[in-house]
Amino acid sequence: AQTVTQSQPEMSVQEAETVTLSCTYDTSESDYYLFWYKQPPSRQMILVIRQEAYKQQNATENRFSVNFQKAAKSFSLKISDSQLGDAAMYFCAYRSGYTGTASKLTFGTGTRLQVTL
Template identity: 90%
Template sequence: AQTVTQSQPEMSVQEAETVTLSCTYDTSESDYYLFWYKQPPSRQMILVIRQEAYKQQNATENRFSVNFQKAAKSFSLKISDSQLGDAAMYFCAYRTDYGGSQGNLIFGKGTKLSVKP
């Protein structure tokens, strides 16, 4: 079974600085999808960025980018020019397209990011 590990329960960053959130996963599959979701306090979970495993190029979305290392099964999220609105719980998630679990998201335990003014 696939697992997702986020080793940093909490992180803190100064406003306008850069922070990197770590995520590793375990799978025997070659094709899959990886996601970072953001869940602000008392607000809904929204997709930050996604990566297809078959693409070597790292995904970017404005200030958010990933470092996808397929061989190492690592998928870190870099937030540049951090803003107060980036403060939230960040979840890394894995999605398979195979078998009975097709389409299901497997989440890590999350990293709580604080942004200091």
């Protein structure tokens, strides 16, 4: 079974600075997908960024980017120019690459990000 580990329960960053949230995973599969979800105090789960294991290029979405190291099984999230609205719980998630059936996600335990002035 796959596991996802987020070793930082809490992180803090000053507004306008850059922060990196770590995520490692364990799998024997070669085809899979990785995701970062944001959960603000509203409780809504919001997809931030996604990465396909076969793509070597790191995904980028505006101020959010990932550092995907397939050999090391690492998938860190970098938030640049942090904003107060980035304060939230962030979850890393994994799913198998097999298509045609339900895409069950395995989540990490989350990192709570605080953004300070």
